[in-house]
Amino acid sequence: MPRPTQHNKSSLTQILPSIEKSTSLWMDGWIRLKKNTLAIVSLGILVLFCAVALLTPIIAPYGYEEQDLLLGAAGPSLAHPLGTDIFGRDMLTRVMYGSRISLAVGFLASSVAVFIGVIWGTIAGYSGGRIDAAMMRLVDILYAMPFMIFIVLLMVVFGRNILLLFLAIGAVEWLTMARIVRGQVLTLKQQQFIEAALSLGLSHWTIIRRYLIPNILSPVIVYTTLTIPSVMLLEAFLSFLGLGIQPPESSWGLLISYGVETMEEYPWLIFFPGLFLSITLFALNFLGDGLRDALDPRTSKD
Amino acid sequence: MYIKNMALLSVKNLTIRFHTRNGIIKAVENISFSVNRGETLAIVGESGSGKSVACYGLLGLVPMPPGKIESGAAYFNDIDLIQAKEQDLQKIRGNDIAVIFQDPMTSLNPYLTIGEQLTEPLTTHKGKSRSEAVIMAIKMLCEVGIKDPEQKIYSYPHEFSGGMQQRVMIAMALMAKPKLLICDEPTTALDVTTQAQILILIKELQKKYGIAVIFISHDLGVVAGIADKVAVMKEGLIVEEGNTEDIFYNAKNAYTQKLLSSIPCGEKQLALCDENMIFLRVNNLKVFFHKSNSYSPWSFANMFSGKDKKIKVIKAVNDISFEIRRGEILGLVGESGSGKSTLGRAILQLTPIASGNVVFDDMDLTLLLPSKKTSVRKRMQMIFQDPYSSLNPRMSVYDTLAEPLLYHRLVSRKDAAKEVLRLMDDVGLARSAARKYPHEFSGGQRQRIAIGRAISTKPEFIVADEPVSALDVTVQAQILELILFLVDKHNLTMMFISHDLSVVRYIADRIAVMRHGRLVEMESTADIFKTPSQEYTKQLIAAVPLADPIKEKERQIIAGNKLKFMTRESI
Incomplete structure (x- = not known):
């Protein structure tokens, strides 16, 4: 019987003991991600931002509604490193408090969108036929509903609630995700390894979990990194219309939209919230790229 | 008519390298x-041996970068193709040198009619003028x-079968009356009878127009009948070159000999199996596919009424009955579209059955409850054709092999590693490869992984759906040996x-021939060939095709007339 001749000299000795350990895509992905400096730095920045956001009530130098009307809008100084707004409120404090809302909306609403979208799209695409048609018609109907009216209705029925805002945004954003995922699953379903899994007698749920979802991660991650900023901006837009959070509370989006009005006189009012939002988005993009590469065995170079 | 001794194309010391991130690939x-006028040169080699790159490099069709022609010269009609400017090359490409590609399906534009x-x-x-061109096109077709x-000039490519598409490709290549025709595996994607027709066609046209042909192929059988000269390539080098007869009858190089010996030939010794031990019985099996032009699950009418007026029924498997004895290898042969794969899937209950039943070890699978199916699934497995799409790209070899074991609780999580390593030994994979992902393997190794997965549940019955047709001839021989070894070892x-009769002849005890969803004939291997x-x-x-130039030429003369007749019939 023929034996293959190829031998991986370098790893022969290391691999034999490590084979006992469970090998999972996620473990391998994490090992690969650790080698990507840019992604790890981005991850560090995001963790730092989240930590600051969580600890804001303890570490913030001022209260978020604390006004100093005599000072008014002042540029950065030692007492107010990021300056103050027209009511003399400390911008650093407001940016910190704003990050709580923005990051929470960004991550929670996106998670809701990804979770529902991936599961919905996978089930629709995998089932095919009438289940698929019915599920996707529902998506189409929701798509066609005017988004604003939908949110206003939610607010009217359930009252203004920050959690509801997350859900409302998530409930709208998952539609696109479901469509993307379904399209991917439809093409994946044609691949023979799905049929191979079926002939091994694996259950449909196992196939979805172990064969379909890992293979649609690339577009999901890319779309998620696009969803997070759009969700943050959506929150700002809703708040601006009076449907989201209300002043004196703030979020990055809201700070920016107020900053735009006084951009010429007090540029720091838009600069600093904008800077932090940009850093977050950059970090998200780099991390997303890193994750996509790390979770795709084909891109690894080791 | 042509001066035989003058070389039409002469390539000297050509070196092409690819500069990639992972280093230089030679x-x-x-x-x-x-190549002389009117002559056929066959370049034979396994995939990755550089045979296509060499020819595409001459025409400037190798992407550069990463490709780079490091040195060499190629004189075609006293023009050095390597030094020629892009505009000059473009003129030569269309007019003097034409190329026929492997897959006619992807080399024709699906949005334009054949005529256009x-x-x-x-x-x-x-x-x-347009009318002139149309007349020429009709003549060429x-x-x-x-x-x-x-x-037919108003038809679109998808309205043609694969063989017809390849004919159109040939017509297209010959429209400009080229002096040199490069055929890159023109028949690899085609059925054996279609392949024979296309080969004869190329040969006839070559004689008629005095065209020189470079025929790139991995199949020595195809080459035997068509080539005047053969060059054998391995890893970018020409290891042997000579007249077709010399190469086939007195190969000097060890690699050429290996290639020749890899061609499956001869018949298997009949396995000792009891004729009365019926292991699997198929009774009047029918599998129909419903297809209609207007059907789409998207339209509301379909969704709610569930009826469609114009349903076309495709009888993929039409009333087939046969039985398989315990311990035998049954070869199932037919052309593409004959329903042989569907039959295999229907036996494994992977596709819905219209009527009839499958009795496996005295159990009627069609009546089985879904809950019982899982336990039967373990006992029957499938090996797929394309090792590139039959493995989950996100699962390492270890996971792929461990999945069925753990899912069916055949081993405990603790013993899984040992069992996986044992499987890897069985199929001849290095143990160190356990943590690697499918893309890191060659086609043959991937097929070994797929075979390992199929035997992981210790099945008794395996359907192998063209397991070697995507592989090179030497790898094919190894995989066939592996299959025979495992069939013997695990009973x-x-x-x-398979569509390849020589492979089936080599491996099967009995052969069933299928055509248009029906069983044409079923006999023991020796009888069916005799x-x-x-x-x-x-x-x-x-x-x-036979890998023997003299016999092959005789065969072609005999078969030629018959096939020419068939050509007309089968359009």
């Missing part, structure tokens, strides 16, 4: 060859054996589906 190293694609080069580059060319019963009783079986056997 695709073609210092090769020289020449045939006439476009003439009207835009040669300044012919006639020439390549397409019936009713006047109507397997197998249904081996005394085929059906006309279709005879045709199939006659169309198999």
Whole structure:
């Protein structure tokens, strides 16, 4: 019987003991991600931002509604490193408090969108036929509903609630995700390894979990990194219309939209919230790229 | 008519390398060859041996970068193709050198009619009027054996079968009356009878127009009948070159000998199996597919009424009955579209059955409860054709092999590693490869992984659906050996589906021939080759190319007339 001749000299000795350990895509992905400096730095920045956001009530130098009307809008100084707004409120404090809302909306609403979208799209695409048609018609109907009216209705029925805002945004954003995922699953379903899994007698749920979802991660991650900023901006837009959070509370989006009005006189009012939002988005993009590469065995170079 | 001794194309010391992130890949190293007018040179080698790159490099069709022609010269009509400017090359490409690609399906533009694609080069580059070009196109289509060319020029590529598409490709290549035709595996994607027709067609046209042909192939059988000279390539080098007879009868190089010996030939010794031990019985099995042009799950009418007026029923498997004995390998042969794969899937209950039943070890699978199916699934497995799409790209070899074991609780999590390593030994994979992902392996190794997965649940019955047709000939031989070894070791019963008669002859105890969803003939391997009783079986056997130039030429002369007749019929 023929034996293959190829031998991986370098790893022969290391691999034999490590084979006992469970090998999972996620473990391998994490090992690969650790080698990507840019992604790890981005991850560090995001963790730092989240930590600051969580600890804001303890570490913030001022209260978020604390006004100093005599000072008014002042540029950065030692007492107010990021300056103050027209009511003399400390911008650093407001940016910190704003990050709580923005990051929470960004991550929670996106998670809701990804979770529902991936599961919905996978089930629709995998089932095919009438289940698929019915599920996707529902998506189409929701798509066609005017988004604003939908949110206003939610607010009217359930009252203004920050959690509801997350859900409302998530409930709208998952539609696109479901469509993307379904399209991917439809093409994946044609691949023979799905049929191979079926002939091994694996259950449909196992196939979805172990064969379909890992293979649609690339577009999901890319779309998620696009969803997070759009969700943050959506929150700002809703708040601006009076449907989201209300002043004196703030979020990055809201700070920016107020900053735009006084951009010429007090540029720091838009600069600093904008800077932090940009850093977050950059970090998200780099991390997303890193994750996509790390979770795709084909891109690894080791 | 042509001066035989003058080389039309002579390539000297050509070296092409690819500069990639992972270092320099030496695709073609210092090769020289020449083709005279009216002559056929075959370049034979396994995939990755650089045979296509060498020819595409001459035409400037290798992407640069990463490709780079490091040195060499190629004189075609006293023009050095390597030094020629892009505009000059472009003129030569369309007019003097034409290329036929492997897959006609992807080399024709699906959005243009055949006529448009045939006439476009003439009207835009040669300044012919449209009516003139159309007349030429019709003549050329006639020439390549397409019936009713006047109507066919208004058809789109998808309306043709694979063989017809390849005919159109040939017509397209010949429209500009080239002096050199490069055929890159032109018949690899085709059925054996179609392959025979296309080969004869190429040969006839070559004689008629005095064209030189470079024929790139991995299949020595194909080459034997068509080539005057053969060059054998391995890892970018030409290891042996000579007249076809010399190469086939006195190969000097060890690699050439290995290639020749890898061609499956001869018949298997009949396995000792009890004729009365019926392991699997298929009774009047029918599998129908419903297809209609207007059906789409998207339309509301369909969704709610569930009825569609124009349903076309495709009878993929039409009333088939046969039985498989315990311990035998049954070869199932047929052309593409004959329903052989569907039959295999229907036996494994992977596709819904219209009527009939499958009795496996005294159990009627069609009546089985879904809850019981899982336990039967373990006992019957499948090996797929394409090792590139049959493995989950996101699962390492270890996970792929451990999945069925753990899912069916055949081993505890603790013992899984040991069992996986044992499986890897069984299929001849290095243990160190356990943590690697499918893309890191070659086609043959991937097929070993797929085979390992199929035998992981210790099945008794395996359906192998063209397991070697995507592989190189030397790898094919290894995989066939592996399959025979495993069948023997684990006492397997197998249904081996293939379009390649020589492979089936080598591996199967009995052979069943399928055509248009029906079973044509079923006999023991020896009998079917000696005394085929059906006309279709005879045709199939006659169309198999032999890796023996003299016999092959004789065969072609005999088969030629018959096939020419068939050409007209089968359009």
